[in-house]
Amino acid sequence: MAEAKPKVFLTKAAIASNSKKVFPPAELPVPEWGGSVYLRRLSVDDVPAYSAAVKKSQDNGTDNLRQAVVMQAIVDENGTRLFDFEDAEDRATIAGLDLGGAERVFDAFLDMNGLVRKN
Numbered sequence: 409m410a411e412a413k414p415k416v417f418l419t420k421a422a423i424a425s426n427s428k429k430v431f432p433p434a435e436l437p438v439p440e441w442g443g444s445v446y447l448r449r450l451s452v453d454d455v456p457a458y459s460a461a462v463k464k465s466q467d468n469g470t471d472n473l474r475q476a477v478v479m480q481a482i483v484d485e486n487g488t489r490l491f492d493f494e495d496a497e498d499r500a501t502i503a504g505l506d507l508g509g510a511e512r513v514f515d516a517f518l519d520m521n522g523l524v525r526k527n
Contacts, residue, residue: 427451433483436516440509447513448483450521461493475502478510481517 431449438445450458458480465476479491479502491498502510518524 431487433485433487434520436513438509438512440506440512445513446483446485447481447517447520448487448489465493474510474514475499477517478502478513481513
């Protein structure tokens with residue numbers, strides 16, 4: 409019979425050693441788009457800016473939640489965002505994508521960052 413591993417409780421120093429500004433992005437296959445993308449991992453400090461961007465997308469009189477989240481989610485291999493909601497060309501690019509792929513990105517981003525999906 410396997411012996412149960414003892415619980416590990418983190419000290420302040422141990423928690424602080426996990427604190428980074430940029431986390432490595434996660435790869436997500438998006439077959440609907442013909443390849444894979446990198447998804448951004450949020451830090452606690454990133455959440456207010458993420459929330460503000462999502463709110464701004466809804467305040468302009470249209471429901472662009474998915475578009476805003478997908479634009480916040482997709483990054484390059486270094487974690488730098490590829491799309492800017494303020495850029496009309498970027499918005500048009502995301503708006504023209506296959507919805508199945510956008511839903512895949514949307515769901516994976518919310519899930520991996522522990523964000524609650526509200527319809």
